[in-house]
Amino acid sequence: MELILALAIGVLTSSGVYLVLRPRTFQVIIGLSLLSYAVNLFILSMGRLRMDAAPILSGAGANPADYTDPVPQALVLTAIVIGFAMTALFLVVLLAARGLSGSDHVDGREN
Amino acid sequence: MDSVNHLAILPIIIPMAAIIINLLVGDSRAERTIAINVVFGILNLGVAALLFVTVALGAAEAVWLYPLGDWPVPFGIVLVADRLSATLVLTTAILALASLIYASARWHNRGTHFYPLLNAIIMGVNGAFLTGDLFNLFVFFELLLAASYGLALFGGGRNRVRAAMHYIVINLVASSLFLLGVALIYGTVGTLNMADIARAAPLIVESDRGLFEAGCAVLGIAFLIKAGSWPLHFWLPNTYSSAAPPVSALFSIMTKVGFYSILRLWTLVFASEGGEVTFAQHTLLVLGVATVAFGSIGALSCKALDRLASYLIIVSAGTLLLAVGYNVPSVTAGAILYAVVATLAAGAIFLLKDVLDQILPAESQILAVSLELYGDEEEEVDEDEEVSPAIPAATTLVSICFAIAALMMAGLPPLSGFIAKFAMIEGAFASEGAPTMATWWFTAALMLSGLLVLIAMVRNGINIFWASLPAGTLVQLRPLEIGPIVGLLAVCVLLSVAAGPAMGFLIETANVLHAPLTYTNAVLPGAGS
Numbered sequence: 121m122e123l124i125l126a127l128a129i130g131v132l133t134s135s136g137v138y139l140v141l142r143p144r145t146f147q148v149i150i151g152l153s154l155l156s157y158a159v160n161l162f163i164l165s166m167g168r169l170r171m172d173a174a175p176i177l178s179g180a181g182a183n184p185a186d187y188t189d190p191v192p193q194a195l196v197l198t199a200i201v202i203g204f205a206m207t208a209l210f211l212v213v214l215l216a217a218r219g220l221s222g223s224d225h226v227d228g229r230e231n
Numbered sequence: 232m233d234s235v236n237h238l239a240i241l242p243i244i245i246p247m248a249a250i251i252i253n254l255l256v257g258d259s260r261a262e263r264t265i266a267i268n269v270v271f272g273i274l275n276l277g278v279a280a281l282l283f284v285t286v287a288l289g290a291a292e293a294v295w296l297y298p299l300g301d302w303p304v305p306f307g308i309v310l311v312a313d314r315l316s317a318t319l320v321l322t323t324a325i326l327a328l329a330s331l332i333y334a335s336a337r338w339h340n341r342g343t344h345f346y347p348l349l350n351a352i353i354m355g356v357n358g359a360f361l362t363g364d365l366f367n368l369f370v371f372f373e374l375l376l377a378a379s380y381g382l383a384l385f386g387g388g389r390n391r392v393r394a395a396m397h398y399i400v401i402n403l404v405a406s407s408l409f410l411l412g413v414a415l416i417y418g419t420v421g422t423l424n425m426a427d428i429a430r431a432a433p434l435i436v437e438s439d440r441g442l443f444e445a446g447c448a449v450l451g452i453a454f455l456i457k458a459g460s461w462p463l464h465f466w467l468p469n470t471y472s473s474a475a476p477p478v479s480a481l482f483s484i485m486t487k488v489g490f491y492s493i494l495r496l497w498t499l500v501f502a503s504e505g506g507e508v509t510f511a512q513h514t515l516l517v518l519g520v521a522t523v524a525f526g527s528i529g530a531l532s533c534k535a536l537d538r539l540a541s542y543l544i545i546v547s548a549g550t551l552l553l554a555v556g557y558n559v560p561s562v563t564a565g566a567i568l569y570a571v572v573a574t575l576a577a578g579a580i581f582l583l584k585d586v587l588d589q590i591l592p593a594e595s596q597i598l599a600v601s602l603e604l605y606g607d608e609e610e611e612v613d614e615d616e617e618v619s620p621a622i623p624a625a626t627t628l629v630s631i632c633f634a635i636a637a638l639m640m641a642g643l644p645p646l647s648g649f650i651a652k653f654a655m656i657e658g659a660f661a662s663e664g665a666p667t668m669a670t671w672w673f674t675a676a677l678m679l680s681g682l683l684v685l686i687a688m689v690r691n692g693i694n695i696f697w698a699s700l701p702a703g704t705l706v707q708l709r710p711l712e713i714g715p716i717v718g719l720l721a722v723c724v725l726l727s728v729a730a731g732p733a734m735g736f737l738i739e740t741a742n743v744l745h746a747p748l749t750y751t752n753a754v755l756p757g758a759g760s
């Protein structure tokens with residue numbers, strides 16, 4: 121479990137960083153999305169990995185040890201929403217840049 | 232918490248109300264929109280001033296808590312207004328009002344939704360200054376960044392879109408780093424409340440210490456990107472100089488949000504280690520010197536005033552980093568004053584540049600730029616016209632404003648830029664022990680950057696006011712445009728006159744900042760520590 125998650129985060133991050141450094145805006149936006157997925161998984165893992173444990177206490181007298189940490193899940197939810205909005209915004213800017221410069225290069229110039 | 236004071240949340244609520252009302256009313260009738268927004272701007276300034284006065288009249292240790300939803304403190308999000316936050320919120324309100332009034336002269340209709348975006352930035356900046364929770368800080372950062380993306384694009388055009396695109400990419404990566412740092416800190420201390428982190432940080436087991444410091448370092452990089460520190464500042468000159476002038480003026484507060492976050496977190500979390508060298512202190516000093524050096528040399532290389540102002544912002548960011556890295560109360564006090572006046576003066580320069588653009592005919596601007604490239608042998612003055620033409624009063628006003636801004640940024644007497652720098656240097660030498668290498672580097676960086684900035688500003692001023700101003704032609708200034716500039720600079724001048732009380736206030740503020748137990752105990756009553 122730990123190994124799989126660590127590998128997933130690592131692969132996502134390295135692909136993300138590679139793509140962010142590429143010259144075309146579309147590659148950059150995919151890279152940014154991959155980076156944010158990696159970060160979201162990382163935040164989730166910071167609440168310690170638990171299988172089959174609910175994040176919300178039910179009933180009085182429940183033992184907190186039976187539950188997983190709810191805070192990272194709330195953080196991830198916020199981060200996903202914000203990341204989604206930012207990606208949408210960046211997409212618009214990307215299209216505007218494409219329209220204004222006639223090129224999908226990050227600095228607006230081919231070659 | 233029987234007597235919760237709602238004053239602490241008003242600087243966030245009022246801009247939010249302004250956003251909503253702006254969206255409801257729409258841009259259709261310009262006069263009405265402007266009137267509404269000026270009222271909101273003044274209201275915002277009033278609330279910020281009230282918060283400032285309330286906090287300033289209380290004891291220096293007084294910290295105003297606002298637990299949102301009345302949740303008990305480490306579990307719910309809390310807003311914390313202390314003297315540092317209140318000072319910076321007031322600075323933001325002054326700058327925002329100036330930018331708003333300036334924009335209402337003609338810039339606001341160059342694009343859509345100027346006012347909602349402006350209010351969103353104010354809300355984000357105020358929230359970042361007031362929050363006491365690390366993740367909430369992230370949310371407010373995102374809010375102000377999202378609004379700043381919109382404002383950086385405001386007005387459109389190829390240059391703006393290109394600069395804004397780079398700006399957005401860099402800040403999205405920085406936001407990822409921010410989240411990584413926050414997650415690492417949460418993973419090691421199990422809390423996101425800043426006071427709780429400060430309480431828990433010394434108790435971390437030795438095996439987790441490295442992870443915690445790595446988290447702080449990653450978070451620090453995110454803050455440094457926003458603060459415009461070398462070598463993470465390359466986005467700054469292009470973005471600031473290509474944005475619309477009222478927008479760049481407002482942006483000059485944004486690097487201070489990075490400075491504030493570093494100052495707040497470092498004094499809280501790492502100050503408990505006594506007088507010893509704290510975590511990353513040397514790194515901050517080295518980065519500060521490098522930033523100041525790069526900014527000053529960059530300023531020398533600039534021919535256009537807006538680009539020069541961007542580099543001045545980098546210089547001030549470096550100076551502030553140096554002060555944080557120095558980690559002594561009396562230096563911090565000077566740094567806070569410097570942050571306030573440098574923000575206001577840089578904002579005024581961005582606005583001045585736009586006023587000058589309207590006064591100067593385009594051909595003389597090209598002349599000012601190419602003067603040094605081609606020499607001025609073509610300036611054969613017609614003998615008949617050489618009857619020392621009178622300089623119009625409006626030009627005089629603009630040039631006085633320019634001179635004041637130059638003195639402020641270079642830190643020359645008698646204005647408050649000098650007082651702030653002097654306070655920092657004096658504080659560095661007055662701190663215990665013999666002056667160390669760091670003291671000399673610190674002093675040299677402050678002095679030399681002042682000299683270089685002065686050279687850059689004087690050269691620019693000569694090119695603008697002596698070489699290229701059209702003499703005799705009727706220069707007209709819009710009161711709505713020159714008013715905010717005069718206002719911003721008047722605050723700076725006022726701070727020079729009232730420097731005694733201001734420094735006394737800030738020294739108390741800095742002493743409390745460097746004694747984080749007051750903050751921790753106020754936010755977490757009964758935590759002991």
